[in-house]
Amino acid sequence: MEAFGEIAILIGVAAVVSGVMRLLRQPLIIGYILTGLLVGPFLFNVIHSQEILNLFSEIGISFLLFIVGLSLTPTVIRRFGRIALLTSIGQVFATLLVILVIALLLGFPPLTAIYLGIALAFSSTIIVLKLLSDKKDFESLYGKIAVGFLLVQDFIALFLLFFLPLASVEQENATIVSVRFIIGILLAVVIFFLASYSFKKLSSALSRSQEFLFLFSIAWGLGVAAVFKYLGLSPEAGALLAGVSLSTLPWHHEVAARLKPLRDFFIILFFIFLGSKLSITELPNLLVPALIFSAVVLLGKPLILMAIMGLEGYRKKTGFQIGLLAAQISEFSLILVALGVKLGHLDASVLSLTTLVGLLTIFGSTYLILYTEKLYPLLRTPLSIFERKKVRREGAHSSRYSCILFGYNRIGYDFLKTFLDAHRSFLVVDYDPEVIDELEKKKFPYVFGDASDIELLETLPIDKATTIISTIPDLETNLLILRHSRNRNRNALIMLVAHNINEALLLYREGADYVIMPHFLGGKYASLLMKRLNFKKGKDSEELKHEHLDYLRKRREAGHEHPVPEKLHLS
Structure with missing residues (x-):
C-alpha cells in the first residue's frame, strides 16, 4: 500500500x-x-x-x-x-x-x-x-x-x-x-x-x-x-x-x-x-x-x-x-x-x-x-x-476590619482608593507576588493566599466586616466566598464579580447584595457620561478625556493590564 x-x-x-x-x-x-x-x-x-x-x-x-x-x-x-x-x-x-x-x-x-x-x-x-x-x-x-x-x-x-x-x-x-x-x-x-x-x-x-x-x-x-x-x-x-x-x-x-x-x-x-x-x-x-x-x-x-x-x-x-x-x-x-x-x-x-x-x-x-x-x-x-505553623507572607493586620477586598488588581484598585477616601479600615486578600510587594511598600494590611482555599477563609475576620467585595472572575471561588461569608456574617454587604448573566443570577439567588458585571456596568456608565456631556464635543468632553488619560497612565504605572480575551494556553 x-x-x-x-x-x-x-x-x-x-x-x-x-x-x-x-x-x-x-x-x-x-x-x-x-x-x-x-x-x-x-x-x-x-x-x-x-x-x-x-x-x-x-x-x-x-x-x-x-x-x-x-x-x-x-x-x-x-x-x-x-x-x-x-x-x-x-x-x-x-x-x-x-x-x-x-x-x-x-x-x-x-x-x-x-x-x-x-x-x-x-x-x-x-x-x-x-x-x-x-x-x-x-x-x-x-x-x-x-x-x-x-x-x-x-x-x-x-x-x-x-x-x-x-x-x-x-x-x-x-x-x-x-x-x-x-x-x-x-x-x-x-x-x-x-x-x-x-x-x-x-x-x-x-x-x-x-x-x-x-x-x-x-x-x-x-x-x-x-x-x-x-x-x-x-x-x-x-x-x-x-x-x-x-x-x-x-x-x-x-x-x-x-x-x-x-x-x-x-x-x-x-x-x-x-x-x-x-x-x-x-x-x-x-x-x-x-x-x-x-x-x-x-x-x-x-x-x-x-x-x-x-x-x-x-x-x-x-x-x-x-x-x-x-x-x-x-x-x-x-x-x-x-x-x-x-x-x-x-x-x-x-x-x-x-x-x-x-x-x-x-x-x-x-x-x-x-x-x-x-x-x-x-x-x-x-x-x-x-504546612509550616506560620504560612507565607501575611502583612500585619488586626482582628477587625470594616472592608475585606478579595483581589486588588484591575477592579480592586478603584475600591481601595474609595476605602482610603472614606477612611474605612480594610484588608486585601491576594496571591500575586507583585501586588503583595506593592501593598507591603504602601504599608496596607494584606493576606497572601488563594481565596478558593476554605482554610484561608476561616482565618479571616469576616464575621466583623461590614463590607465584603470579591473582584475575582471565577464563579466557584465567588460562591465559596459568598456561602462562607453568609454563614459567618448575615449582615455584611457582599459584592461579587460575574462575566455572564447566568452566573450573576446564581450569585443573587445565593445571597449576593450586588453583582458587578464589568461590561454591562461600563456600558451603563458610558451612557450616563454621554448624557452628562449633552451628546456634544466641547470643554467638558476634553476635561473628561484628560482625566481618563491621567487615570490610565496611573494604572499602567501600577502594572495593571486589561485581561486579554484569549491568551496562549497550550492544549
Whole structure:
C-alpha cells in the first residue's frame, strides 16, 4: 500500500480510537499511542512507510517545541521566580536521584539509568496546561505557580536538547565537540539578534498580512531546526530556541494560536509513531519496572513538591494542587529518550519502557488533577505535615476590619482608593507576588493566599466586616466566598464579580447584595457620561478625556493590564 493510503488509514483509526477515548473521558494522547500500537508491526501491521511517518513526527516535535518556546517569556517566570525555580529545579534533581538509584538497583546500565532519571523527572507542559484550561484554573494561585514551574523545566529541557548531540561524539574527537558547542552558541546569539532587532523593526510589516505572518513563522521555526540539524546539533533545541527568540514580539500569541491546528496534526502522528514502536513482546519484561517508575512519578513527585512548597511557607492545599499537577512524565521525556536511541546511547526497549510509563502516568494523573477538590478533604489532616505553623507572607493586620477586598488588581484598585477616601479600615486578600510587594511598600494590611482555599477563609475576620467585595472572575471561588461569608456574617454587604448573566443570577439567588458585571456596568456608565456631556464635543468632553488619560497612565504605572480575551494556553 502506498504512503498516502497508509496515512489515511492511520488518521481514520486515530479518529475512531479517539472517539472511544472521548466517550470514556480518557486523555486523547493515550488514544494516539494506542492507535500506534494497533497499526504497528505487532498487531495489524498497517505501517510500512516508516520513514515518512518518522519525518512527520519530527515536524510535529519541531512545531510543538516552537510553540512551547513562544510561551517562554521571561515575565512569566519572573512573576513567580523564586518559587518557580525552587520547585522546578528541586523536584527535577530529587526525582532524578530517586529514579537513578531505583534504575541501578533494577540492573539498568549507568547511562540508561541517568537517561531515565532525567526523562522521568519532567512533567508535561502540554497536558497540565490543557487540564488547567479545562478546569478554568489559569488565574488561580496554584495555576500561575504551575505555569512558572513548567516553563523553568522547559528551559532545562532546552539545554539538555542542545548538549545531548554533543555528548554523542567520541572522546578522541573533543575538538569536534568544542567546535559544535561554539557554533551552537554563536548560532543562538545570531538568532536572538535577528529576533530582537531585525524582527522587532519589521514587526508591523510582518503582522500586516496574517497569511504572510503564518508562513514566516513556519519558515522560521522549521528553518532554525533544519540549520541546527545540518550543523550536527539537536533540531529539537533549534525549534525551541526559535520559539523563545520570538516570545517577546507583540504577535507571538497570534502565531502560536494559528500554528496550533498544524501542530496538533503532526503531534498526533508523533504519538502514533511512538505507539507503533511499543514492543508487545517486551511488555512482560518491562511491566515491573514500568509500574515501579510510574509509582515514583505518581506519588514521589507530588510528595517532593509538597515538601518544597511547605518549606517555602505555602498552605498545604496549594502544595497538594501543585504536586498533583506534576504527577506525569513530559512530552520532553519521550523526545529525550527517542533522541538517546537515535544517538546510540540507549536500546530501543528503553523508549518502549518510557512510553509505557507515559501511558500509566498520564492516565493516572489526569484523574488526580480532575478530582483534586474531592481528594483534598480526605487527605487534609495527614497533609498538615507539609504546612509550616506560620504560612507565607501575611502583612500585619488586626482582628477587625470594616472592608475585606478579595483581589486588588484591575477592579480592586478603584475600591481601595474609595476605602482610603472614606477612611474605612480594610484588608486585601491576594496571591500575586507583585501586588503583595506593592501593598507591603504602601504599608496596607494584606493576606497572601488563594481565596478558593476554605482554610484561608476561616482565618479571616469576616464575621466583623461590614463590607465584603470579591473582584475575582471565577464563579466557584465567588460562591465559596459568598456561602462562607453568609454563614459567618448575615449582615455584611457582599459584592461579587460575574462575566455572564447566568452566573450573576446564581450569585443573587445565593445571597449576593450586588453583582458587578464589568461590561454591562461600563456600558451603563458610558451612557450616563454621554448624557452628562449633552451628546456634544466641547470643554467638558476634553476635561473628561484628560482625566481618563491621567487615570490610565496611573494604572499602567501600577502594572495593571486589561485581561486579554484569549491568551496562549497550550492544549
